[in-house]
Amino acid sequence: MSVWKYEKTRVMTQRMIGLAVIFVLMGCIIIGRLFYLQVLQGEKYLLLAEKNRISVRLTMPSRGTIYDRNGVKLAENAKTFQAVLIKEEARDYRQTLDRFLKLIPLDEDEVSRIQKELRWKRAFMPVRIKDNLSFDEMTLLQLNAPDLPGIQIEEGMMRFYPAGTGNTHVVGYVSLLTEKDVAGNTSDPLLDLPGYRIGRTGIESSMEAVLKGKPGVRKSEINAMGRTVRVLEETPPESGQDVFLTIDSRLQNYATRLMARYAASAVVINVRTGEILALVSTPSFDANLFTVPISVKNWNKLLHHKYRPLQNKVLSGLYSPGSIFKLVVGLAGLESGVITASSKVDCQGKTKLGNHLFHCWKKNGHGSMTLEQALMHSCDVYFYEMAQKIGADKIIETARKLGFGEALNVGLNSESSGLLPTSDWKLRRFNDAWRMGDTLNLSIGQGFLNATPLQIATAVARIAGGRNLHPTLLKSNVESSIEKIDFKEYYLKLIRSGMYDVVNRVGGTAYAVRINVDGQKMAGKTATTQVRRISLKEREEGVKSQDDLPEKYRDHAIFAAFAPTDKPKYAAVVLVEHGGGGSRTAAPLMKQLMQYVLELDKSDKKELKK
Helix, strand or coil: HHHHHHHHHHHHHHHHHHHHHHHHHHHHHHHHHHHHHHHCCHHHHHHHHHHHHHHEEEEEECCCCCCCCCCCEEEEEEEEEEEEEEEHCCHHHHHHHHHHHHHHCCCHHHHHHHHHHHHCCCCCCEEEECCCCCHHHHHHHHHHHHHHHCCCCCCCEECCCCCCCCHHHCCCCCCECCCHHHCCCCCHHHHHHHCEEEEECCHHCCCCCCCCEEEEEEEEEECCCCCCEEEEEEECCCCCCCEEEECCCCHHHHHHHHCCCEEEEEEECCCCCCEEEEEEEEECCCHHHCCCCHHHHHHHHCCCCCCCCCCHHHHCCCCCCHHHHHHHHHHHHHCCCCCCCCCCCCCCCEEECEEEEEEEECCCEEEECCHHHHHHCCCCCHHHHHHHHHHHHHHHHHHHHHHCCCCCCCCCCCCCCEECHHHHHHHHEEEEECHHHHHHHHHHHCCCCECCHHHHHHHHHHHHHCCCCCCCHHHCCCCCCCCCCCCCCCHHHHHHHHHHHHCCCCCCCHHHHCEECCCCCCCEEEEEECCCCCCCCHHHHHCCCCCCHHHCCEEEEEEEEEECCCCCCCCEEEECEEEEEEEEHHHHHHHHHHHHHHHHHHHHHHHHHH
């Protein structure tokens, strides 16, 4: 072999050996890497692969339906579709969001909300981008799915209130979650669901635990673009329980329309069962405004409305009960033995206590008055004089038995307990002793005393029915039997008789609003409560007419009633803020309301006979 051929063979051999070594090394590296990935890190990457292939999502439960006493739906559900963004499934979630907004523009407030949620929500949690997608919007998103990684279309649930404004203060509303709602949430998986709405007011809030249900779980196989290929496993959600109310939506809607132009409240109670048939606060608002994010314009309009539509005036409005409290004083006097049916007081228009004069609403007085006459004419002096003999403690004790000074727990969260003042309370609050002047103010329902319209209605219902009923909005809480109230029936009859005369005898303060529905009549009591102090000079020169005063200085108008007078079944209260007088504004509204109640009762009885 020539030297040249030998050298060529040697070089080729070296090169082949070099290449072989390189291939062996590369093979070892590949095998080592495969060993590392498949054996040492196999479990980790199996989970990652599974995660890319399998999607596990919570599914929304159907919220319980709210019904009135007759099975009419007051709150129900409607299925919708929503777009959500999952950060960990998007290569760049900010870019994905920008592309989405070019397809479906959103207002600045919504974009701000989305960006905020994307910052504080965990990466695997869906963030709601757009609710209530239309068919065209869904088509657009599906066509552009490859450019929208992390965007998914999911089925959602929207709350709907058929009556609009009619039942808002009873049923309440739901709204979308805030950062505060989910802060520290470790126990309720529903709060992780995009588009979940929580009860904010009314029954929606107080019965949240019953209405909300439990979420389901859906395990799906997805492709590289995030589209569902097939459902692998599914646990259906557990629907929330339905809730049945004592409210009669016919009466509720009628009362809402009747008082729509006033800042007012009304409540109607069945005195035999304690069922609240109507609970109305006006002006009202459409609860459907809150099921989607309410606009700033609409929110400010509600928030700054001079008649406070967001407040449930029946439960949280606090007012002096005025002359309706004379029913309490009369009953306290009868129970203590200070007053009898024949006890008389001569009203000359004022009562003197020390150097201070307490005036009757009738400047020249009413003359000689018995209890029934004093109720009929709403004589202040009669109750000034009797209250001094009865004493504040007995009056307060009687008021407590009738429901004043305590929350009645009717089924809503926003209820106030009012204020039934005592000597201990005054000492704590003002560091001052209780004085006889305080008792005189208390005797006509003024002074420190405050009550809700619901408390006033409950007191009238207990007097009318003679039973210690507990008003409720929930059918499940209606008592099968109600014990008699701790007052002698004879005394209750005297009070009822005085209320009968108020409406049905000539000269009664509400004679103009008497009714007769197939022989059924109404009994009642007017009240006019001052919101300003009347000076001695104004009394001497003549108290200004309500029409001459700005609205905010006009008296509140209240009328409390029960019917039928022979066998009471319904008790009601109407209160009109700055209405100018009980007989002037509240009583005419009560006349229409009670006529409707009795006509409705008559109609229902006919239906039952068929």
